[in-house]
Amino acid sequence: SYDLTQPPSVSVSPGQTASITCSGDKLGDKYSSWYQQKPGQSPVVVIYQDYKRPSGIPERFSASNSGNTATLTISGTQAMDEADYYCQTWDSSTYVVFGGGTKLTVL
């Protein structure tokens, strides 16, 4: 099976840059997506196809994917960005795979 590994938690000060990693074997050869989930809400896609932002997602959200690691970057992090973040990819054997999630704390 194919697995994606994320750090359980990341902390960032308001206005600073937050980086959340997602690791998987040759993940850079696949496409990655990122979802934001706030308490009590459904996930929202913030990045798809490695770096593309859906309409309505602020420009401070960006991402990259290379080698074994995909990275979600939030520039000028705001209090409203505090949430759980999940990476996701498609694998030919395991199909849809989600990472274990990262809790982003803005303090």
Next chain:
Amino acid sequence: QITLKESGPTLVKPTQTLTLTCTFSGFSLNTSGVGVGWIRQPPGKALEWLALIFWDDDKRYSPSLKNRLTITKDTSKNQVVLTMTNMDPVDTATYYCAHRPPRGLRLTFFDYWAQGTLVTVSS
């Protein structure tokens, strides 16, 4: 405007079969490339993908759960149904259905999610 909503029991007993229905609007499952997936999330835990059905009736299942899952679609009713057999308390979770936009297979992601429905497994 794409919307999805799950319906089904909120409480099931161990060993019973769970049947959840996802009713959607704003898109058609006859459209090439479109899919509907099911994802669950146990309380306080991570998202776990369960199943995905495509416009052409191609079906994919989580390898770890495939023996217990069946996904079907009724295009005329704009519905997708997921059944999960032999329910256990560890299957207690919020179950989501979500829209997969028309893309190549490797570009699979979910852009619209339903609100989720909490299913508790308890005797």
